[in-house]
Amino acid sequence: MSLPFKKRVVIIEDDQEIRESFNLIVNSSQRFAVVGAYGNCEDAIAALNRDKPEIVLMDIELPGMNGIKGTQIIRDKNSSTEIIMVTVYEDSDLVFEALKAGASGYITKSANYTELLSALEEIVRGGAPMSSRIARMVIDNYHINPNSPLTKRETTILQLISEGKTYTQISEELFISKETAKTHIKNIYSKLQVNSKSEAIAKANHDKLI
């Protein structure tokens, strides 16, 4: 069964009704063809070499392996496969985990006919389909926390720490003594309640202080 000119799509979704519905919608388009529809990642991954999908529509909550782990594995086997998460969750942590795992789009299960197909079109065009809320969540994730407890100087020094600089390098770059750099860093540690550079970096990234 060769399907020239049509993009090969695999659906991984445990709810049979939704799976069938997506199947019909995707197949209704001249540009896409469902080459496999599975209720779990394990089956889908086992069939990957046969299905050779260009695009995967992936649920997050699945029996057995979840969609995030599944995304990791599929991307690991073929990094040119584009994965769109299709989920009820717009919970912050899950979104970022899915993106880190390799997803290129994130839409909700409430997506209708048009939304689903335009997400597929958007992926083919080299874009990244997302709902408004997800887009905002992703953008906000870049923003620096305006309520940082650190002073301007401390923030500068934390920035240099995060770039991997030593006490000596920091002092040279800021034209202050090594001891002064040390004092600032001690104050940073006390404010962030950490006690090493790496911990400070972890906290700074998590709290978006730099």
Added chain:
Amino acid sequence: MSLPFKKRVVIIEDDQEIRESFNLIVNSSQRFAVVGAYGNCEDAIAALNRDKPEIVLMDIELPGMNGIKGTQIIRDKNSSTEIIMVTVYEDSDLVFEALKAGASGYITKSANYTELLSALEEIVRGGAPMSSRIARMVIDNYHINPNSPLTKRETTILQLISEGKTYTQISEELFISKETAKTHIKNIYSKLQVNSKSEAIAKANHDKLI
């Protein structure tokens, strides 16, 4: 001049023609009103307390202070002001700098009537207007590099390092001896050509190894 129910918009753009054009488009909407249009950030910032904009349309390339620095300053003065970058550049570094500075949207100067207004609407709705390419750039920025020189174990350990863990903590978490953790870390350093935890974290983040 009070403008109830209309969102207050400030335009910062040095090309007078474009500035006038945006002015007309924004004012043509019942939902928005331009309360200030400036050719540089300095003037716009000086007038902030009078203009009190809810939304700023900001050019990047400007005489004097550039749009990224301007974004930082405006957000610093009032973090509820939403800033949309309007620019010819879709260059990767500039995009991320603008986002880090506090921008919530990123559209190109080629934006037409509809695109400009729908970007404004999208911001009001709490979204983050972006072109396809920008959205993809942002999403790809989360993806882990599949060409990492590190082994699986080394990647795990680098992950723990980035979480601020010490040698001892790492060894305990992975049920290996402290000396083994040390060996792995030495190998990581040699592969990444760094020689401290913080430098390794910096490189890992930059090269998207974790």
Added chain:
DNA sequence: TTAATAATCACCCAAACTTCGGTATAATTC
């Protein structure tokens, strides 16, 4: 305008942790 507070700078010592340079053996993977 003074008083208080915050920010920035600087130094000392001891303890703890990290890094460098080796060596070496199972267990896997190719």
Added chain:
DNA sequence: GAATTATACCGAAGTTTGGGTGATTATTAA
């Protein structure tokens, strides 16, 4: 079988951290 990966140990040198002390310069509040 050869190469890679994961495991483990030792000691010396270097860096970082914790606990103090103290001074000068903004900045803010009374």
